[in-house]
Amino acid sequence: MERLHARYPFLTAAREAVEAAGVDLADLVAAGGQPVxxxxxxxxxxxxxGTVGDPHRTPRVELLSYPVARVLVSLVDRPELTRVYARAEAATAHERLRSDVEGEALKSTAGGEMTVERLLAEFDLDRDVDLDEDGARVGVSAYxxxxxxxxxxxxxxxxxxxxxxxxxxEREELYALLRAAVRDRVTEGLPLxxxxxxxxxxxxxxxxxxxxxxxYDSPRGIDLVVPGLFPPCMRALLDRARSGEDLPPNSAFALLSFLTGIGMDRDEVAALCDLDPEAVEYRVSRLRGENGGDYPPPSCATMQVYGDCVNKDDLCEEIPTPANYYARRIDGVEDPTDWRETLDAD
Ligand code: SF4
Structure with a gap:
């Protein structure tokens, strides 16, 4: 079992490596220990x-933990968990691909090295993607x-x-498309x-x-709006939105998913952000998409990736998501001032 397989456990070669090693899942789980x-x-x-955590130092443990994780997701069998888990595996693969391709390519004696070409072939995309110096051309169906x-x-x-x-x-966009392919691969077959x-x-x-x-679910049911108790990152994004700045898409989604996650409806979000309700309709409807909750409130790790984690305070050291921060600050607050009455004073 190679380091490459441990880093990209969704590869066909990684699954074959587990099979070739004669690992029986029932025995593995019964033995417990590090893979579990x-x-x-x-x-x-x-x-x-929103990540898959720190990798284990032993490639064998790291690789075997992947089928165990898939079994655990299957046992819980909740669509939102499958979605969150697949997105986390895909986000990790995205970061590793960028690092392996743009740094020194990851070499492994028997597993080969990770390249964009290899991932394209893995997902049968090699004829749908034409690489060039700046990025690629992608066939419209695959796109x-x-x-x-x-x-x-x-x-x-x-x-x-x-x-x-x-x-x-562009090159970064190609990585994002490959991240979507990884997410689909991880989701395939779940629940087992x-x-x-x-x-x-x-x-x-x-x-x-x-x-x-x-x-994770509980902060989404807060249903209490006290902007003065929002986490620093969300207060900063809210200030930028209210000053008329057109936020980058990831920042706008982060703010809107946080606000809808604490129970605000579309008109309330529009009033708080000082936007025309029509201007937020498209994004909020996507947040609440047909499957519900396709864009869960962001984690602090995701906020950091996009440069939106700003003005951290002591409480930030103790919580994993902005929603958890707000849940902690709001705990015990009763009968707050209506947030609409505070807007002019902001
Ligand atoms: S640590 Fe989390 S809650 Fe605090 S500012 Fe950063 S993203 Fe926001």
Missing amino acids: ERGLDRVESAITD LRLAADLDGEEWRLAVRDLSDGWVPV PVPEAVAGNLESEREAIESALAD
Whole structure:
């Protein structure tokens, strides 16, 4: 089992490596220990901070933790967990791909090295993507499939150049499209059927994930709006929105998902952000998409990636998400002043 497989455990070669090693999942789970602990960490980290946590130092443990994590996600069997977990695996793969391709390519004696070309071949995209110096041209069918769930209006085909059935993309955009392909690969087959014998040995891990999910869900039901108690990052984004700045797509989604996550409806968001209700309609409707909650409130880790984690205070050191920060600040607050009455004073 190679380091490359541990870094990209969704690869066909990684699955084959596990099979070739003769690892039986039931025996692995029955034995417990590091692969199970790391598998649980993968899922809990996906819930709390949108990542899969720190990799285990041993490639074998790291690789085996991936099928364990998939079993745990299947045992809980909640669509929002599957979505959050797949996005976390994809976000981690995205960062690793960028690092491996733009730094010194990751080399592994038997597993080869990770390259964009290798990932394209893995997802049968090699004939749909034509690489060039600045990025690539992507066949329109593949583009539409991969960009369908990406955040931001810039992904809509209507605003892209289209020439002879190809859509030009920059290098960073190509990584984002590959992230979508990884997310789809991770989601494939979930939930898995889990034999009783395996489920019985993972009862405490399943309960731990249910508990983490309950903590994650609860801030979304706060239904109490006190802008003065918002986390520093959201106060900063709100100030920028109210001053008329057109926020970058990721920042706008972060702010809107936070505000809708604490129970505000579209008109309230528009009033608080000093925007025309029509101006927020498109993004809020996407936040609350057909499947509900497709864009959960962001984690602090995600906010940091996009440079929106600013003005941190002491409480920031103790919480995984801006919503958790707000839940802590709002705890015990009763009968607050109506937030509309505070707007003119801001
Ligand atoms: S640590 Fe989290 S809550 Fe605090 S400012 Fe950064 S993103 Fe916001």
